[in-house]
Amino acid sequence: MLFRTEIFEDKHMGYLNIKFSLLFDPLSLFFLVVILLVSAPSALYSVGYMKGEYPGRKIALGWALLIAFIVSMALVVTVNNALIFLIAWESMSLISYFLVTFDTHSEKSVRAGVIYIVMTHIGTAFITIALLIFHKYAGSFDMNAFKAAASGMPLNIRNTVFILLLAGFGTKAGIVPLHIWLPYAHPQAPSHISSLMSGVMIKTAIYGILRFIVFTLGVGDLWWANLILVLAMVSCLVGVMYALMERDIKKLLAYSSVENMGIIFLGVGASMLFMKMEMPVLAVFALSAGLYHLVNHAIFKSLLFLCAGAVYKYTGTRNMEKLGGLIKSMPWTAAAFLVGAMAISAVAPLNGFVSEWLTLQAFFMGAVAAAGGYKIFLACAAAVLALTGGLAASCFVKAFGMTFLAMPRSVKYEGAKDASLTMKISMAFLAILVFVSAFAAAAIIKALVMVSGCATRINTAHMNFTLNNFTLAPQNGSGACLSTPAAALAITVLVIIAAAAFYLGTRKSKTVIDRTWDCGYYKLSPRTEYSATAFSKPFRIAFGFFLLPYTRTEKIRESFYHIKSFKYEVFFTPIFKRYIYEPAINAVFVIARHIKKLQPGSIHVYLAYIFVTILALIIFINRF
Amino acid sequence: MGLVFVIIQIALLILVAPLVSGIIRKIKNNMRMRKGPSVLQPYYDLAKLFAKDRVISKDTSWIFRITPFVILASTIAAASLVPVLASKISLYRMGDFLTIIFILALGRFFMCLAALDAGSAFGGMGSSREMFISSLVEPVALLSVFAVSMNASSTSIAVLSGVHAVRLSSIVAAISFFIVTIVETSRIPVDNKETHLELTMIHEAMVLEYSGPSLAMIELAAHVKQIVFFSILANVVLPWGMAGSLTGLQPAVGLAVYSLKIAGISLIIAMMEISMAKMRLFRVVDLLSFAIALSILAVIISAGGM
Numbered sequence: 001m002l003f004r005t006e007i008f009e010d011k012h013m014g015y016l017n018i019k020f021s022l023l024f025d026p027l028s029l030f031f032l033v034v035i036l037l038v039s040a041p042s043a044l045y046s047v048g049y050m051k052g053e054y055p056g057r058k059i060a061l062g063w064a065l066l067i068a069f070i071v072s073m074a075l076v077v078t079v080n081n082a083l084i085f086l087i088a089w090e091s092m093s094l095i096s097y098f099l100v101t102f103d104t105h106s107e108k109s110v111r112a113g114v115i116y117i118v119m120t121h122i123g124t125a126f127i128t129i130a131l132l133i134f135h136k137y138a139g140s141f142d143m144n145a146f147k148a149a150a151s152g153m154p155l156n157i158r159n160t161v162f163i164l165l166l167a168g169f170g171t172k173a174g175i176v177p178l179h180i181w182l183p184y185a186h187p188q189a190p191s192h193i194s195s196l197m198s199g200v201m202i203k204t205a206i207y208g209i210l211r212f213i214v215f216t217l218g219v220g221d222l223w224w225a226n227l228i229l230v231l232a233m234v235s236c237l238v239g240v241m242y243a244l245m246e247r248d249i250k251k252l253l254a255y256s257s258v259e260n261m262g263i264i265f266l267g268v269g270a271s272m273l274f275m276k277m278e279m280p281v282l283a284v285f286a287l288s289a290g291l292y293h294l295v296n297h298a299i300f301k302s303l304l305f306l307c308a309g310a311v312y313k314y315t316g317t318r319n320m321e322k323l324g325g326l327i328k329s330m331p332w333t334a335a336a337f338l339v340g341a342m343a344i345s346a347v348a349p350l351n352g353f354v355s356e357w358l359t360l361q362a363f364f365m366g367a368v369a370a371a372g373g374y375k376i377f378l379a380c381a382a383a384v385l386a387l388t389g390g391l392a393a394s395c396f397v398k399a400f401g402m403t404f405l406a407m408p409r410s411v412k413y414e415g416a417k418d419a420s421l422t423m424k425i426s427m428a429f430l431a432i433l434v435f436v437s438a439f440a441a442a443a444i445i446k447a448l449v450m451v452s453g454c455a456t457r458i459n460t461a462h463m464n465f466t467l468n469n470f471t472l473a474p475q476n477g478s479g480a481c482l483s484t485p486a487a488a489l490a491i492t493v494l495v496i497i498a499a500a501a502f503y504l505g506t507r508k509s510k511t512v513i514d515r516t517w518d519c520g521y522y523k524l525s526p527r528t529e530y531s532a533t534a535f536s537k538p539f540r541i542a543f544g545f546f547l548l549p550y551t552r553t554e555k556i557r558e559s560f561y562h563i564k565s566f567k568y569e570v571f572f573t574p575i576f577k578r579y580i581y582e583p584a585i586n587a588v589f590v591i592a593r594h595i596k597k598l599q600p601g602s603i604h605v606y607l608a609y610i611f612v613t614i615l616a617l618i619i620f621i622n623r624f
Numbered sequence: 625m626g627l628v629f630v631i632i633q634i635a636l637l638i639l640v641a642p643l644v645s646g647i648i649r650k651i652k653n654n655m656r657m658r659k660g661p662s663v664l665q666p667y668y669d670l671a672k673l674f675a676k677d678r679v680i681s682k683d684t685s686w687i688f689r690i691t692p693f694v695i696l697a698s699t700i701a702a703a704s705l706v707p708v709l710a711s712k713i714s715l716y717r718m719g720d721f722l723t724i725i726f727i728l729a730l731g732r733f734f735m736c737l738a739a740l741d742a743g744s745a746f747g748g749m750g751s752s753r754e755m756f757i758s759s760l761v762e763p764v765a766l767l768s769v770f771a772v773s774m775n776a777s778s779t780s781i782a783v784l785s786g787v788h789a790v791r792l793s794s795i796v797a798a799i800s801f802f803i804v805t806i807v808e809t810s811r812i813p814v815d816n817k818e819t820h821l822e823l824t825m826i827h828e829a830m831v832l833e834y835s836g837p838s839l840a841m842i843e844l845a846a847h848v849k850q851i852v853f854f855s856i857l858a859n860v861v862l863p864w865g866m867a868g869s870l871t872g873l874q875p876a877v878g879l880a881v882y883s884l885k886i887a888g889i890s891l892i893i894a895m896m897e898i899s900m901a902k903m904r905l906f907r908v909v910d911l912l913s914f915a916i917a918l919s920i921l922a923v924i925i926s927a928g929g930m
Contacts, residue, residue, distance in 0.1 A: 324743075327685040338687075347733045348698075348719070348726040360722055361779070364770060367927075368777050375927035379770050380920070386766035390759025393729060397736045397755055406743030407683050471717060480720035480779040487718050487727065490704060494697035495690075498841065502693065506837045509677045516681040516742040516833065530740065530748020538756035542909050 023080035023143070026454040027215065030447075031077035031207045034295055037433070038199040038302045039070045041426035045306050046192040048420035049313060053190075062102065062190070069095045069196065076204045082131045083141040089127065089204075093120040093172075096201060099193045100185045109188045116185035119178070123171030127208070130164035133157065134216075147216045158220045165212050166228070173205035175265065176235040177576045179258045183242070186257065187250035187318070191309020194250060198257040199302030203294055206264055210455045214287075218457075219272045228269035229381055235262030236388040244395045244539050245547060245572055247532050248318045249308045252399055253301065256344065259388060260297040263359065264290045266385060270362050270378070271456065277374075280458045282366055285465060285474060287452035288445055289358035295444070296351040296437055300343040303430035307337040310419040310427070311403060320402040320532040322410040330418045334404040336427040341400045343434045345393035349487040351438040354472075356389055357482055358445070361474045394539070402532045409526045439485045442466040533570055540570070548573035629713045629870065630704060637703050637855070641847035642666035644854065644890060651894035666847065670840050678836030681742040691738035692834070692841035698731035699845045699852065706855045708882060709875050710867040711785040720779040721769050721860065724852070725762070728808070731845065732758060739830035746822060750829025753905060757814065757826065760912045761807045764800055767919035771797040772861050774926045785863040793926035798861045800919040802892075803911065805853040810846070811893055813903040813911070817846075824902055851886075858885035 043066060050059045072095055075088035097120070101113035135141055137157075138149035153161070167178070174182035182202075186194050219225065239258030246252035267290020274283035310333045311326060312318050327334040343350040363382040367375045419427065437444060445465050453460030467473040471483040518524040540549050554567040646663035653660025680688065702724045707714040719727070736755055739747035772794055773779040776787045807814045810827040820828055831842050859866055859882065867878030903911065 325683070327687070342730075342733060345729070345733060346726060347730040348723060349730075353726050357722055357726065360766070364773060364779060367770065367923075368774055372927065375774070376920070376924055379767060379774075379923045379927075382770060383763035383767050383916075383920075387759065387763040390755075390762035393733060394755035394759050397733060397740070397751065401737055401740035401748075401751065405685065405687065405737065405741045467717070475778060479783075480722075481717050482720065482723060483718050486715070487701065487723070490701045490715070490718065491694075491697050491727070491730070494700050495693045498693040498696045499690075502837060502841065505674060506678075509675065509836060512677060512679045513682050514679050516683055516744045517746075518744070524743065526743075528745055529743050530745050530752070535748060535752040538752060538905060541906060542756070542760075 020084060021080045022078045024078065026451045027207070027210060028078045030291070030451040031203065032074055034203060034298050035070065035073050035077065035200050038298050038430075039073075039196060041429045042066075042192040042195050042199070042302060042306070043070075044429075045195075045309070045423050045426035046190070048422040049190065049192055049309055051420070053313065058102075065095055065099055065102075066193070066196075069099060069193075069201075073196075073200060073204055077207045080143050081141050082134065082143055082146065085143075086124070086128060086131060089208075090124060092201065092204070093117070093124065096185075096189075096193075096197060099197075100189045102190055102193070103188070106188075112181075112184040112188040116181045119171055119181035123168045123178070126164045126168030126171070128168075130161045130168065130212070133161050133164075134212075143211075143216065146212075150217050155220065158217060161217060162213060162220060162224055165209065165217075169205040169208040169212075170231070171205075172208070173202050173261045173265070174235075174239075174258045175231050175261060176238045176258065177580055179235070179239070180576060180581055182258060183251050183254045186254035187248060191250070191305055191312065194253075194309070195302035195305035198254060198305060199298045202257060202261060203264075203298060206261075206268065206290075206294060209268060210287075214268070214272065214275075215455050215457065219275045222273070222276050225269050225273035225276060226377075228265055228272060229377075232262045232265035232269050233381060233384045235259065235265065236384060237262075237391075240388050240391040240395060241539075241543055241546065242572075244391055244398070244536050247320050249311065249320055249323075249399060249403060250305065250318050252320075252395065253304050253308060256392065256395065257297075257301060259392060260293070260301065260344070263356070263385065263388070264294050264297065266290065266381060267293060267359050267362065270359075270366060270381070271452070273374075274366060275456055275458075277370065279366070279369055280456075281463055282362065282369065283456055284449055284452045284458055284460055284463055286359070286362035286366070287456060288448040288465070289355060289362045291448045291451060292358055292441075292444065293352075293355035296343065296355050296434075299430055299433045299437060300340045300352065303336060303427060303434065304340040304344065306423070306427050306430065307333050307340065310423055311416075314416040314419070317410075320399065323403045323408070324406050324410075324526065324529065325404070325408040326416060327404040329416045330404075332418050332424050333427065334400075336431045337404065338400060339431040339434050341396040343438075345396045346389045347393070349438060349484040349491065351434055351441075354438055354441045354482070354484055356385065358472070358474070359385060361480065365474060391539070394536075398532055398535045402535065406529055407526050409529060409531070439488065441472055441482070441484050442469050445472060546575070548575065626713065629709060630715055633708050633713055634700060634704055637706075637708065637851055638700065638844070638848055641851040642670060642844070644851055644886060645847050647887070648890045648894045648897075651891060652898050655894065655898050666843075670844060673840035673843065674837045676836040678834075678838050681744075681833055683743045684738075684741045684833070687734070688738045688741040688833070689838075691734045692838045692845075694734040695731040696841050696845040696848075698727050698734075699848045702727045703848055703852050703855075705781055706852055707781060707785045707859055707866070708855055708879075710870050710878060711859075711863065712782050712869070714781055714785075716780055716782040721773060721781055721784060722766070722779055724856065725765050725769070728849065728852075729758075731849075735830055735842075739833075742833040744833065746825070746829045746832045749822065750826055750832070753826045754830060756905075757807055757908060757912070760909065761804055761915070764912060764915040764919050765804045767916070767923055768797040768801040768804065768861070771919065771922035771926045772801075774923070781860055784860050785866055786868065788864045788866070790862065790864055791926070792930040793922050793928075794862060796918060796925055797922035798857060800915045800922060801857060801861050802889075803915040803918075805857060805889075806893070806896070807908075807912075808853055809850040809893075812897040813900045814908050816902050854886050854889050855882075857889060858882055 072092040079085050097117045101109045103109045134146045138145040171178040186198050236259050239255050243252050243255035271283045271287035343352040346352040346356045360382050363378045367378040449460050465474050470485045471481050473481045552569045555563050556565045558564040646666045650663045704715045705724050736751040739751035776784050810817050815826040865881035867874040
C-alpha cells in the first residue's frame with residue numbers, strides 16, 4: 001500500500017524537490033498503531049492530571065504541545081522522504097524538550113532539558129550525516145531511492161552509515177552508553193508525557209533502525225549484529241542495575257526503560273545475526289519477538305508511568321523512602337501498578353513473560369541451528385536476559401512493595417486519595433491491554449510476523465509460529481509450545497480451588513486481626529520498616545564492583561553524649577558520566593578556551609586578522 | 625483422556641510431596657544417630673496448622689490474604705508441566721521447560737510482596753534476600769535448561785523426557801540444576817528452614833507473619849515446589865528409565881525408577897544438609913558463580929556434541 005500526496009513540486013530548486021508522501025507498509029502501520037494505542041489513554045489521563053496542577057492557560061499550552069508531539073511521532077514513522085523524516089524527527093525532539101521543561105519553575109526540569117536537548121542533537125547530527133551520505137549515492141531524499149542505492153554503496157561507506165545510524169538512533173533509544181539523558185528527561189516531564197516518551201518516543205528509534213538499517217541498508221556484516229547484541233546486553237544489565245538502586249519511582253521507571261530497550265535490541269540484533277547467517281525463519285521470528293516486547297513495553301511502561309504520576313499528584317513525592325501503604329488509600333492505582341509490575345517482571349502468564357519467552361526461544365533455536373562459538377554466544381545472551389528478568393522482578397517487588405504496601409513511611413501522605421475518573425479509566429484501559437496482549441499472543445505473533453517480513457524483506461507466507469489460535473509454537477512439529485490462555489486458566493482455576501478449599505475447611509476457625517509481630521518491642525513504626533535502600537543492599541554489595549557505592553553519614557547531636565538523629569545516605573559513582581561524559585565536556589571547554597585566545601577584543605588584532613586573511617587569499621588565488 | 629491422567633498425577637504429586645520432606649528429615653536424623661519424628665510428621669504439621677485460627681496483621685492488605693492461594697496455585701500449575709507417570713503425561717501444550725521457571729516466578733513475586741506487606745523488618749529482609757538469590761539463580765536455571773534442551777533440539781518437556789541417552793552435558797547440567805534445586809527449596813547451605821534466626825532466615829523470614837491455615841497452604845506449596853524440582857531433575861534433565869507410554873508394565877517400572885531417583889536425590893540433599901554449615905549470604909554469590917560457570921560449561925560441552 002503506498003499513498004502519495006504531492007504537495008508541491010518546484011523544478012528550479014533541484015534538491016529541494018520534495019515529494020511529500022506517506023508510507024503505509026506494515027512496518028509503518030505497526031508503529032503508528034503502537035503510537036496511537038498509548039497516546040489515547042495518555043491524553044485522556046492528562047485531563048485529570050493537569051487539572052489543579054497547572055493554571056488554565058498552561059493546560060491549553062500543554063494540550064497543544066501534546067497533540068503536536070503525537071502528530072510529530074506519527075509523521076516520523078510514516079513519511080517516505082528522508083528530509084521530511086529529519087524535520088519530523090527534529091520537531092519531535094524539540095516539542096518533547098518543551099514538554100520536559102514544562103515545569104519551568106523547577107530548576108531540575110531546566111537542567112534535565114539542557115542534557116536532553118544536547119544529547120538529542122548529537123544523535124540527530126549523526127542521523128543527518130548518515131542520511132546525507134545516503135543522499136549522495138541515491139541522488140534524492142526519497143526512501144525508495146535510498147533502498148535502490150544501498151546495494152551500490154562500497155562496504156566501508158555502508159559500515160560508516162551503519163555506525164552513524166546506530167549512534168544516532170541509539171541516543172534516542174537510550175542504549176548504554178548513550179542513555180545518559182534518559183533518566184533525567186523522562187521523570188522530569190509531566191507523567192502523561194513521561195509515559196509517552198518512555199512508552200513510544202524512544203520506540204521511534206527502533207523504527208529508525210529497522211527502516212534505515214535493516215530495511216534500507218540491509219545487514220552488511222556479522223559484526224553489525226554482534227555489536228548490537230553486545231550493546232543490548234550491556235543496556236539490559238546496566239539499566240536494570242541502576243533501576244534497582246533508584247529511590248525516585250519515576251527515575252526507576254526511566255532506567256527500566258533503558259533495560260527494556262536492551263531487550264528489544266536483543267531481538268533486533270538476533271534477527272540481523274540470523275539474516276546474515278541465512279536463517280530467514282529465525283530472523284523473522286527473532287524480530288517478531290523483539291517487536292512483541294516493543295508493544296508490551298509500550299503498554300506496561302506507560303501504565304506504570306501513569307500510576308507513578310497519580311502517586312506523585314496525590315502525595316507530592318516520588319521518593320519511595322517516604323511512601324508506603326498507598327494500597328489502602330489508592331486501591332485503583334495500586335491494582336493497576338501491580339498489573340504493570342507483574343507484566344514487566346515477566347511473571348507468567350502476563351505479556352512481559354510472553355515476549356521474553358519468545359526472545360529466549362529465538363536464542364535457543366539460534367543456538368541449536370548455529371555452529372560452534374555462536375551456540376555459546378547465543379546461550380550467554382539468553383542467560384543475560386534471564387538475569388535481567390530476575391533483577392527486574394526484584395526491582396519491581398521493591399517499587400510496588402515500598403510505594404504501596406505496609407505502613408506509610410511519612411505521616412504527611414496518609415490522607416492521599418485515589419486518582420480521578422479519567423485517570424482511572426486510562427490506567428484501567430492500559431491494564432486491560434496488558435491482559436489482551438498476553439492472551440492474544442497467537443494472533444499478535446501472526447501480525448508481527450508480517451511486520452517483520454516487511455522489515456527484513458523476507459517472504460513470510462509459509463511461516464507459521466502458532467499451533468492454533470491460542471498456542472504459540474515456534475518450532476513446528478514436536479517443538480515447544482506456550483499457551484498463555486491455558487496457563488492463565490489453569491492458575492485461575494487452581495486459585496479458585498485453593499480459596500474454596502480454604503474457606504470450606506476453615507469455617508470453624510477464627511481470624512484475628514492484630515499487630516505485626518514485633519518481638520515484644522511494642523513500638524513498630526514506619527521508622528522500623530524496611531526501606532528501599534535496605535531492600536537493594538544485597539545487590540549493592542554484590543554488584544559493588546560496577547556501582548562503586550559510597551556512603552555519607554551525619555550525626556546530629558543534642559549534646560556530646562546524645563545523638564539525636566543519624567543521617568545515612570548512599571551514593572553511586574556514575575561511571576559513564578565520570579569516565580565518558582565529563583572528560584568529553586572538559587575537552588570541549590579546553591578547546592574552547594584555546595580558541596578564545598584568538599579573540600582578544602582589540603581592534604588592532606582583528607584588523608591584522610583581516611589583513612592576513614586577504615593576503616592569504618591573494619596568494620591562494622594567484623598560486624592555484 | 626490425557627487430562628484425566630494429568631489430574632491424577634498432580635493429585636499424587638501433592639499427596640506424596642510432604643512425604644519427601646519427611647523422608648529427608650528422617651534420613652538427616654538417623655545419620656545424626658537420632659530417632660527423629662516419623663516420616664509422616666509433615667502431614668501432622670499441615671493438619672495441625674490447618675485446624676488452627678489465624679492471626680493477620682492490621683497493617684496488611686489484600687495482597688497478604690491472596691498470596692497463599694497464588695503461591696499454591698502457581699506451584700501446582702508448574703507441577704502440571706512435569707511428567708511423572710509417562711513422558712507425555714503433562715500439560716506440555718500449555719508450556720515448555722522455560723515456562724516452569726516463569727510460573728514459579730509468579731508465586732515468588734507474590735511471596736516477596738506479602739513479606740513486605742506487614743511492615744515488619746523481618747519480612748523486608750527475607751524478601752530482599754529471596755529476590756537477590758533468585759535473580760542470581762535465574763541464569764543458572766536457564767543455562768542448564770538450555771544445555772539439556774540443546775541435546776534434544778527442543779525445550780518441550782514431552783520431547784525432553786523422551787530422550788533416554790545420557791550425555792555428558794546433561795550430567796553437568798544436572799549438577800548445576802541441582803544447585804538451583806538447593807536454592808529453590810531453601811536447603812542448606814543457602815537457606816535453612818529449621819531455624820528462625822534473623823541472621824540466616826530467607827524463606828522463613830518471609831512467612832513469619834503467616835499463621836494457621838494460611839501457613840499450611842504456604843508450607844504445602846513449599847513441599848510441592850520441592851517435589852517439582854526433584855521431578856524435573858529425575859524426569860526432564862536425566863529422564864532415563866522413564867515410561868514412554870501407559871501400556872503394560874512400563875508405568876510400573878517407570879514409577880519404580882522414579883521413586884529410586886527421588887530417594888537418591890533426597891539422600892544427597894540430606895547428606896549435604898548434615899555435613900555443611902549454612903553459608904553467609906554473600907558466600908552464596910560464590911556458590912552461584914560456580915553454578916553459572918558449571919552451566920556455561922554444560923552448554924559448551926553440549927555445543928561440542930557430547
